[in-house]
Amino acid sequence: MSLKTFAHGIHPRENKEITALKPIRRFPFPPYFVLLLSQHAGKPAKPIVREGQEVRRGELIAVANGFVSVPIHSPATGVVKKVGTSLDFNGKMAPAIIIIPYPGSLQQVECWQSRDIDHMTPKEIIQGVQDMGMVGLGGAAFPTHVKLTPPKGKTIETLIINGCECEPYLTSDHRVMLEQSDDIMMGIRLLLKGVMAQRAVIAIEANKPDAIELMKKCSEGEKQISVAVFQTKYPQGAEKMLTRALMKKDIPSGGLPADIGCVISNVATVAEIGRLLPRGQGLIERVVTISGRGVQRPGNYFIPIGTPLDFILDQVGLEGRAHQVIFGGPMMGKGVAFLETPITKGISGIVVMADAEHKSRQKIYPCIKCAECVNSCPIHLNPSTLGLLARKDEFDQMAEDFHLFDCFECGCCSYVCPSHIPLVQYFRLAKEAVRKKRSAA
């Protein structure tokens, strides 16, 4: 059987063997939690606690501010130390709530109500997903309930459960599929009802045979749920690549998956919905892969949201002098400059590069027009020309004539460029400049 896939793409070294066989373990509580109010795409949440107030684990501490926003729950029983600002991973001061957990507390999770899931209407399910503070756990942190609410006049036929996990190093989705398969099945049933879809497809890359086997076994007897196996290739897990490979349909430029009748949700998101929604509990922790050769005890951990990064690195131990810390995977993740920054809902991995993996500043050579980048770009852009234009600050032409905003910054072009041109950084810079200009106009 030939495996489903898309054109172009790359095969970076996976490095998944470091953590793929390590079961998910719990993580200790840090001395303090920093809960950024803007952990999701959209409007920041509104705090409803004051300084000095006691909060219980799972209690609502900030409410959603509008439709494209989600609430935040306390990750621990403790006391609110400050409602102020803190550094986020973009190196900006952002509004945040700081909570100090009580050392002697039982830390029992507070659930607001358990739900009768058999009799919930689709609307109640989607509302429940918002109330639990659910965002896409794959990395983009887009509020899940917004995704589940298709624009008027569009119907959802297919629900794609994304378990591809094409980023190197990361294994959190893999472990979730192996250890929380019942939660995933429950989540899929809830979401199928919520979006009124006909079928659900669990998409898995061929490099996770154990997960494929388990998911196939679990979905036996379920008429609506099937498993699709994809070729191992980066970036197979991107929305546009998934629909291309699975349905032979492209998401229109600037459009949503709903435009071609599907909703794509990360497998960890679905597992959390299946686990938490029936209980009526908020999202207060998530599975994070901590990996890289700079870590002494790599693994997959249940980490409470709001745990500061320096505490995590203390716990897992650093191998010598860490050179680079990345939130997310090495291809699309973000470099971290401040170790005080906390874990947010969208962080699926922490990769610590050691000395050996470190690259010093590489000299940037001129483009030799070898077209390696053109042959790797999964959405068939022309990174070479875009890069040349970016160098000349022709940002408007990039956006208008060369589809700059279709680029989702997968990093394939920068990865293959023999001249070490930092193409993705150029594109990020250009997008920022164009956005600034458009918002000013």
Place this chain on the structure above:
Amino acid sequence: MIDIQALFVAVSLMVALGVLLATILAIANKKLHVFEDPRIDVVEGMLPSANCGACGEPGCRAFAEKVVKGGATPGQCTVSSSDGREDIAHFLGVDVGAQEKRVARLACAGGNNVARQRVEYLGLPTCQAAHLVAGGGKGCVWGCLGLGDCERVCDFGAITMNEWGLPVVDEEKCTACNDCVEVCPKDLFSLHPISHKLWVACKNEVFGEDAEIECEVACTACGRCAADAPEGIIEMKNNLAVIDYSKIEKVTDTCIQRCPTGAIVWLGEKGWVKKGVGAKGIIRKTPLPIG
């Protein structure tokens, strides 16, 4: 054999057509004539042709039109020399117009000898690119990244990076064209009349020692300057001293004397910066280690 008659007809037809069209053009020239003040061309020639936009007009030609019409005064061109402005005023017979020279000023004094760089940044060597990668990795997230976008964007060569990676504005050359203000991703530049001597060279919004850990010359929001200045001139906002420049005439350099870090300064002639006597001395000449 040449047909003389045909030749004659062709030539005379072309001549007649030429005369006819010339007449139409001549009439159109008279009837449709748009009067343009010849002085606009002259004034444009006297302007520096920098097309920098500092006056607020799209270019020198537009400014010349406005000046001739009386909508602007020659003094509003900050790039011309004072002689040049007077020449234009004399030519048009108008007043030069009082326009105080403005210069760009940097609200940061954290060179790499006093401000900590937390991580080494290896990407594209421009401030705007570095700003998008976790804010650039400087310990003070408001501080100057020192990669010189402002130096490159300045058309007049008025900005040079000093040995500690901070831009220095040459007040003689600066024309207040606003380019550096727009390019700085940290919004550290602003335009100020040259007579504003009191200046807070910091944007750090962290209180007290926490600010000083990252940068030795940060404003710690101690409030001494606000207490020493005449009522209502300096106010502490978001842990930062903010000067109300509408009441600036009354201020002398007494209010900077007790500043413990030297974040508030008194700017002298020719780029000379005076710190208060209470400010700690900075003797380190080498960059701080990264980390």
